[in-house]
Amino acid sequence: AQSVTQLGSHVSVSEGALVLLRCNYSSSVPPYLFWYVQYPNQGLQLLLKYTSAATLVKGINGFEAEFKKSETSFHLTKPSAHMSDAAEYFCAVRVNSGGGADGLTFGKGTHLIIQP
Amino acid sequence: GAGVSQSPSNKVTEKGKDVELRCDPISGHTALYWYRQSLGQGLEFLIYFQGNSAPDKSGLPSDRFSAERTGGSVSTLTIQRTQQEDSAVYLCASSNRDRGREQYFGPGTRLTVT
Numbered sequence: 001a002q003s004v005t006q007l008g009s010h011v012s013v014s015e016g017a018l019v020l021l022r023c024n025y026s027s028s029v030p031p032y033l034f035w036y037v038q039y040p041n042q043g044l045q046l047l048l049k050y051t052s053a054a055t056l057v058k059g060i061n062g063f064e065a066e067f068k069k070s071e072t073s074f075h076l077t078k079p080s081a082h083m084s085d086a087a088e089y090f091c092a093v094r095v096n097s098g099g100g101a102d103g104l105t106f107g108k109g110t111h112l113i114i115q116p
Numbered sequence: 117g118a119g120v121s122q123s124p125s126n127k128v129t130e131k132g133k134d135v136e137l138r139c140d141p142i143s144g145h146t147a148l149y150w151y152r153q154s155l156g157q158g159l160e161f162l163i164y165f166q167g168n169s170a171p172d173k174s175g176l177p178s179d180r181f182s183a184e185r186t187g188g189s190v191s192t193l194t195i196q197r198t199q200q201e202d203s204a205v206y207l208c209a210s211s212n213r214d215r216g217r218e219q220y221f222g223p224g225t226r227l228t229v230t
Contacts, residue, residue: 032217043120043207043221090159094217103149103161103175104219 002027002093006107014115019063019078021110023091026072033074034092034104035065044090050074061085086114118142120222122208128228129198137193137225141210148191149211149219150183154204162206165191198229 007022025031032051036044048059055067065076074091088111092104121140129135141148150162161175165185176182180198185191195202205226209219 034218036221041223043223044209045221046218049218092159103151103164103172104159105161106151106159108158 002031002105004091004093004105004107006089006091006110008110009108010111010113012113012115013081015083016080019076019081019085019112021076021089021091021112023065023074023076023107024072025074025091025093027093032094033065033067034094035059035063035074035076036090036092036106037061038088038090038109040087047076047089081112081114083114083116086112088112120208120210120220122206122222122225124225125223126226126228128230131200131229132197134194134196135198135227137195137206137227139191139193139208139210139222141189141191141208142212142220143189145210145212145220146188147211147217147219148185149209150191150193151207151209152177152204153207153224157204159207162193195227198227200229203227203229 003026005024034049035047037047038044047063048057050057050067058064063078065074067074088109090109091107094104123138146167148165152160163183164172180196183193205224207221207224209221211217211219
């Protein structure tokens with residue numbers, strides 16, 4: 001079975017500073033990996049996904065993530081934080097079973113706080 | 117095009133009552149998923165439908181929970197004899213048979229059991 005660990009339930013950065021949200025996964029087969037963002041009282045929006053192509057993935061709103069198999073990590077970064085980035089971020093994994101599409105396994109989430 | 121829609125957006129019910137939550141997936145999406153988001157448990161997978169295949173019910177927490185998908189489109193999640201621990205936001209997502217099977221989420225239904 002797969003699992004996801006997000007280090008830090010809350011991360012606070014200053015506006016303009018680097019954003020780094022950590023995600024480590026556990027999977028016995030090559031995974032698909034995702035980062036989702038959730039704004040208050042809204043559903044989840046996909047930021048980016050890794051599907052076994054390029055290991056450095058660029059997403060929306062200036063976010064990117066790098067898949068590192070040796071570290072079983074998929075950390076999310078953004079060079080310069082903006083106030084509008086304040087939200088809850090979820091890392092998720094889905095096993096590439098090649099057959100049916102299993103449900104996503106999510107991490108507990110990281111609440112990103114942007115300090116003015 | 118239109119995204120995933122869910123209704124109602126909020127539902128307050130008394131303990132012991134049955135509730136039905138509805139999900140309208142993106143047109144043409146063959147896969148539909150239900151998740152539950154609660155403070156204590158985070159985001160949990162509940163059930164998955166793919167086309168006309170038998171659903172994957174492996175995430176349903178008890179036999180009080182059931183779901184159906186009519187005509188391969190609209191889905192209804194039913195919770196019987198609701199308990200206070202059922203209070204959560206119920207999210208629906210849909211996807212298509214593309215690489216990565218990216219899931220698009222609806223806004224959720226906030227269920228409060230009093």
